[in-house]
């Protein structure tokens with residue numbers, strides 16, 4: 411089989427793209443939420459220290475309105491560094507899931523996180539790994555909810 415490799419190209423070093431930031435993750439998750447909720451485009455997402463809570467969506471159920479998403483900036487930097495961009499998008503996909511459901515359950519929010527990742531063509535595994543590391547006993551149900559969201563939105 412001499413000559414079988416004649417068409418191979420020499421390996422070239424990968425050119426790294428610009429590093430993606432927490433703000434990029436917010437904007438990506440927002441863009442998917444905006445497909446379901448035009449008002450979501452205007453919802454403020456701000457970094458504030460939130461001891462114990464890491465990321466939170468605030469909604470006013472009586473006024474049927476989402477108010478803001480707050481997150482711990484230091485924790486998000488850690489997520490980005492240790493789990494990568496897709497995991498950061500998953501976190502904000504989850505929070506926008508709460509916004510869309512005006513609260514909703516953790517599983518509903520995780521389903522939307524999966525849908526967000528699938529819609530953007532991102533791997534859901536890093537976000538699932540994050541859930542397994544941070545959410546204790548109910549982590550497997552949450553990972554299943556992410557997978558269900560991926561399944562619902564993978565083809566759109």
Ligand SMILES: [Zn+2]
Pocket residue numbers: 504508515516519
């Ligand atoms: Zn949640």
